[in-house]
Amino acid sequence: MVIRGDNITVDFAGATLQGTPADTAIRIDGGKNVRIIQARARGYKVGILARGTRNLTLEDNDLSYNWKPRLFSLVEHESLVDWLSFHHNEKDEWLRFGAAIYLADVAGGKIVENGAVQGMNGLLLVRSNGLSIRGNNFSFNSGLGVGLYRSSYDTIVHNWIDYNVRGYSHGFYSRGQDSADLLIYEQSSHNVIAHNSLTHGGDGVFLWAGQTTMDSGTGGANDNLINENDVSYATANGVEATFSRNTITNNRAWGNEYGVWGGYSFETQIVGNDFTNNRFGVAIEHGRDNVISGNRFLHDSVAIKLWADSIEPSDWGYPKHHDTKSRDYRISGNTFVDNHVVLEARNTTGLDTLAAASPPSLSPPHFSAPTTPLSLRDRSAIVVDEWGPYDWQSPKLWPVDSTRAVPLRLAVLGPPGTWRVVSQRGIATLSKTSGRMGDTLAVTPAKDSTGDWEVMLEYKGQQFSYGRFEPPIRWTADSKSLPRVDFFSYRPGHWSLQATGTVTLSPGFYTLRAISNNAMRLYLDDKLVIDAWTPHESKVDYAEMPAGQHTLRVEYNQTDGWIELRVEIIRGRPEQYTLP
Incomplete structure (x- = not known):
């Protein structure tokens, strides 16, 4: 649907538009005083796309369950394929990721009480200024909840923007892969971010000055107010604010790797926040003229860390135009309780700590933001499968430990209730056949299952399952057997591999997948089916594979850095996996 003109209201009255990943549901071209209410869109790459509109209103629209990409990170280790990059969007590069709402060059208006969950991105603003964004739910997306690019003077208040995350496996890795609940990029300034729930994201808030600033040293994502938000349980940073000047006040930052990461921040106010159970409360490298005052630091491993490195990246223009020494901090009136290290400073001068500590207090600072039971859980509530973050609204089986463990322990996740086993295949024993949600089910595959097994449960008439299809490939390399070809690590210098394997597949359709x-x-x-010998970043390739007995040979070369190589056999034809 295309909407053009002024003073238009389109009330969908709850009607649903069903589309494909190649389509946009609703496009608004220019105009002023355009209002879209109660639309429902499913299956699209973009739900609502508006360009050049003045005074746009989007109200009570449900743009959930639109396009999102398959993810390739495993329980035991991540895949570099899944890493995101939002650094450039001068030519609408962000559109390749899709969005529930994408607004470009929109001036003024309001985005209120909309929902966009279980897609890749919720709301993306590009050169869109003066918008009021209130009362929305942009959660459980695998990229961003809200993203700003060259967008200023926007007000983002009282929203639920939680669990926008990828790149996390509890107990194995915590990477985030540049996902975030709220992204503020490239000269996005003077925005008000207040009273939002921004929990369990890759970052809660991810603010970066932008490539313009990195190259020229000018501008930044400056003078944003980040006030009274819950930025807890991020896989990386509650707030990351770099190369810019901002105000970060009265936020709750619990259980993150870093409460605030403020690399190269200057003249930034970090005041009245509650830092609890973080690895680092506040960490700033190469910052200057910053204030850290009136905060509570409770059970953080390191409360405050300030430092400068002797060598900075040579390809950055920023240090050529700025004083990047770590200097001139005012640290006053903070409360420190049971931190392993209160203040760690290196290569830092002008450190004013005359009034560094206040009498200990266990009372948290004033705070007001929306909460849900899920937003208050710790990071173990983050479960990311091949389609993104799990929302706890439906039943799910998920490994407690490594998927290679025998027996394999599976957590039965979901809303309260009971479950029972309705079928099993290729399984020797189950620890139980019925129980309650929250149980752990131990599965021992049969020895003759040949890597092909499944257990199916039922909860309130809804069936859900967990299984494995991993035909045994007898791999050898340098006359030594390999359990599988699945390598992921970082190491300097050259690394290469040549391996051969044999496999037998029963009748059916199969695909070779190589990362x-x-x-x-x-x-x-002996036929070349995937040729990816030209140097490349991590990517996925597919090739059709018939049933029967076959020989495989893989050749791999990495000159330096990250090693990622995975070869696996999956069911179905390649086109099932390569559609957009």
Whole structure:
């Protein structure tokens, strides 16, 4: 649907538009005083796309369950394929990621009480200024809840923007892969971010000055107010604010890696926040003229860390135009309780700590933001599968430990209730056949299951399952057997591999899937089926594989840095996995 003109209200009255990942549901071209209410859109790459509109109102629209990409990170280790980059959007590069709402060059208006969950991105603003964004739910997306690019003077208040995350596996890795509940990028300034729930994201708030500033040293994402938000349980940073000047006040930052990461921040106020159970409360490298005052630091491993490195990246223009020494901090009136280290400072001068500590107090600072039971849980509530973050609204089986463990312990997740086993295949024993949600079910596959097993449960008439399809490939390399070809690590210097394997597949349709970076070739019965020998970043390739007995050969080369190589057999034809 395309909407053009002025003073238009389109009331969908709850009607649903059903589309495909190649489509946009509603497009608004220019105009002023345009209002869209009660629309429902499913399956699209973009739900609502508006360009050049003045005084736009989007109200009570449900743009959930639109396009999102398959993820390739595993329980045991991540995949570099899943890492995001939002650094450039001068030519609408962000559109490749899709969005429930994408607004470009929109001036004024309001985005109120909309929902966008279980997609990749919720709301993306590009050169869109003066908007009021209030009372929305942009949660459980696999990229961003809200993203700003060259967007200023926007007000984002009283929203639920939680669990926008990827790149996390509890007990194994906590990477985030540049996902975030709220992204503020590239000269986005003078925005008010207040009273929002921004929990369990890759970052709660991810603010970066932008490539313009990195190259020229000018501008920044400056003078944003980040006040009374809950930025807890991020996989990385509650607030990351870099190369800019901002005000960060009265926020709750619990259980993050970093409560505030403020690399190269200057003249930034970090005041009245509640830092609890973080690895680092506040960490700032190469910052200057910053104030850290009136905060509570409770059970943080390191409350405050300030430092400068002797060598900065040579390809950055920023240090050529700025004084990047770590200097001139005022640290006053803070409360420190049971931190391993209160203040760690290195290569830092002009440190005013005359009034560094106040009498200990266990009372948290004043705070007001919306909460839900899920927003108050710790990071163990983050479960990310191949389609993004789990929302706890439906039943799910998920490994408690490594997927290689035998027996394999599966947590039965979901709303309260009871479950029972309705079918099983390729399984020797189950620890129980019925129980309550929250149980742990131990599965021992049969020895003759040949890597193909499944257990199916039922909860309130809804069936859900967990299984494995991993045909045994007898791999050898340098006359030594390999359990599988699945390598992921960082190491300096050259690394290469040549491996051969044999496998037998029962009748059916199969696909070879290979994930690699730098250089890889894959042969099926001595025929080259995947040629990825030109140096490349991590990517996924597919090739059709017939049933029967086959020989595989893989050649891999990495000159330096990250090693990622995975070869696996999956059910179905390649086109099932390569559609947008």
